[in-house]
Amino acid sequence: MRNTITSLVLTTVLAVPALASDQIRIGVEGNYPPFSQVAPDGALSGFDIDIADALCDRMQVECTLVQQEWEGMIPALSANRFDMIVASMTITDARRERVDFSDPYYDVPSRFIAAEGDFTSYSPEDLAGQTIIVLRNSPRADFLEENYPDSRILAVDREPAVYLELAAGRGDIAFGSSVVSAEAFLNTPQGEGFVQVGDPISLTRAGEGGVGIAMRKNDDALRERVNAALAEIMADGTYDEMASQYFEFDIMPEAARDALN
Amino acid sequence: MINWSIIIEMLPAFWRGLQITLILLCTAGLAGLALAVPLSLARASSHPLLSWPVFIFTYILRGTPLLVQLFIIYYGLPQLDIVRQSAFWPFFRDPFFCAWLAFTLNTTAYTTEIFAGAIRNTPAGEVEAARAMGLSRTQVLRDIFWPGAWRRALPQYGNEVVQLMHATALASTITIVEILRVGRDVYYNHLVITESFGMAAVFFLALTVVLTLIFRILEKLFLRHLDPRDSANVSPSETTKVTVNA
Numbered sequence: 001m002r003n004t005i006t007s008l009v010l011t012t013v014l015a016v017p018a019l020a021s022d023q024i025r026i027g028v029e030g031n032y033p034p035f036s037q038v039a040p041d042g043a044l045s046g047f048d049i050d051i052a053d054a055l056c057d058r059m060q061v062e063c064t065l066v067q068q069e070w071e072g073m074i075p076a077l078s079a080n081r082f083d084m085i086v087a088s089m090t091i092t093d094a095r096r097e098r099v100d101f102s103d104p105y106y107d108v109p110s111r112f113i114a115a116e117g118d119f120t121s122y123s124p125e126d127l128a129g130q131t132i133i134v135l136r137n138s139p140r141a142d143f144l145e146e147n148y149p150d151s152r153i154l155a156v157d158r159e160p161a162v163y164l165e166l167a168a169g170r171g172d173i174a175f176g177s178s179v180v181s182a183e184a185f186l187n188t189p190q191g192e193g194f195v196q197v198g199d200p201i202s203l204t205r206a207g208e209g210g211v212g213i214a215m216r217k218n219d220d221a222l223r224e225r226v227n228a229a230l231a232e233i234m235a236d237g238t239y240d241e242m243a244s245q246y247f248e249f250d251i252m253p254e255a256a257r258d259a260l261n
Numbered sequence: 262m263i264n265w266s267i268i269i270e271m272l273p274a275f276w277r278g279l280q281i282t283l284i285l286l287c288t289a290g291l292a293g294l295a296l297a298v299p300l301s302l303a304r305a306s307s308h309p310l311l312s313w314p315v316f317i318f319t320y321i322l323r324g325t326p327l328l329v330q331l332f333i334i335y336y337g338l339p340q341l342d343i344v345r346q347s348a349f350w351p352f353f354r355d356p357f358f359c360a361w362l363a364f365t366l367n368t369t370a371y372t373t374e375i376f377a378g379a380i381r382n383t384p385a386g387e388v389e390a391a392r393a394m395g396l397s398r399t400q401v402l403r404d405i406f407w408p409g410a411w412r413r414a415l416p417q418y419g420n421e422v423v424q425l426m427h428a429t430a431l432a433s434t435i436t437i438v439e440i441l442r443v444g445r446d447v448y449y450n451h452l453v454i455t456e457s458f459g460m461a462a463v464f465f466l467a468l469t470v471v472l473t474l475i476f477r478i479l480e481k482l483f484l485r486h487l488d489p490r491d492s493a494n495v496s497p498s499e500t501t502k503v504t505v506n507a
Contacts, residue, residue: 071445071449072449074449074452075448075449075452078452094450098452136436137446137449137450154356154436155436156436157434157436164336168336168339168340169339169345169350169354170339170354170356
């Protein structure tokens with residue numbers, strides 16, 4: 001009898017964390033318009049934020065958004081400061097060693113950005129000796145290091161800084177996100193005279209690339225719930241509706257779009 | 262547990278970071294020292310046209326955070342067309358030059374005040390005595406005035422150099438890959454504290470130890486007269502030097 005009571009009490013106590021786990025903390029960034037940005041009053045908005053909200057809605061969990069600087073994003077996830085990252089994080093092999101990713105939720109190519117007429121071609125030979133500005137610790141930086149060994153690389157801490165430095169004349173050409181460069185720079189007064197140049201460059205490999213939601217390794221239950229919720233919002237049109245508020249073109253990963261049709 | 266394989270893997274990067282830190286420290290430190298000598302004379306001058314401009318310069322530089330100065334030079338100046346069209350633009354374009362300039366101006370301000378304080382504390386009698394001995398103005402300045410001021414300033418100046426060395430870590434914010442930046446990269450790539458920021462701390466600490474030792478040796482050399490035992494047995498070479506000066 002006494003044992004039963006003890007175990008009853010224990011069950012109740014142990015059940016509390018299970019309830020609490022229906023609260024999910026999500027790491028977001030805020031320096032990557034139009035995917036995430038912070039208004040002067042501190043309010044977060046953007047496509048990443050909308051995706052996070054929609055997923056929480058579908059998973060029927062209460063979510064807290066935790067703003068975190070890009071550089072400490074994965075460490076903060078590992079340190080349990082939040083449970084997943086919705087911050088336009090490209091799925092790469094290096095990151096896969098440290099975190100698990102959901103299915104990709106969007107995919108946009110990278111572009112070179114330069115002052116109009118400065119360059120006509122963008123091969124490693126053409127850009128040898130030139131200073132290329134890029135986001136530090138990003139797949140784009142890795143791409144440049146691998147493919148443009150004779151160029152000088154100016155690696156900055158935040159994506160908008162890539163364009164600030166380009167406008168300031170600190171580099172000759174920038175390598176950035178096709179979407180962020182347009183939104184945060186080219187469509188603003190500072191971006192006057194600058195254009196995206198060369199062909200779009202996809203840094204993701206067919207079938208597995210794109211931008212995903214990062215979770216701690218072996219958090220399989222959460223990952224399956226996220227993937228299910230993601231498939232749901234993609235299938236019922238919620239995704240396209242949200243995306244159309246930001247983009248005039250399709251950013252859904254090819255594989256996901258093919259699966260829908 | 263410390264993961265030694267990460268440390269060994271990252272040692273070359275830390276080594277390069279250490280070189281950048283040292284280059285920044287030495288170039289900014291020496292330039293600051295060279296600028297502080299004439300500026301401190303002006304600052305200690307009784308003529309307000311000489312002392313006031315220098316006072317305003319050091320007041321502003323000491324009254325604002327170094328990080329703010331660094332950002333104004335690095336982010337602010339390129340926004341001015343006058344800077345971008347000037348012959349100096351190739352310099353301001355370079356992050357390293359911006360860091361060097363910020364650190365040089367900052368350490369110049371502090372060193373100027375340290376030296377000016379030492380100059381003001383020069384006993385009037387010392388200079389009078391030297392003049393009475395028939396030494397020329399240049400001789401007084403070179404042989405009596407500066408050596409005395411330098412001795413009085415030395416302990417404080419040693420602190421300033423150590424602080425300048427610590428301040429070079431700020432260069433990591435403007436894309437310069439010095440010791441702290443290497444530490445941050447290790448942290449980002451391996452998610453470890455001891456092997457990233459811990460290693461950076463070890464490097465800075467080692468630099469502090471070396472600098473402190475250097476200044477202790479300098480103090481022993483220049484402040485020997487304050488050590489009762491050491492000043493009692495004057496070495497022959499010291500005797501000759503004294504004779505020459507007299």
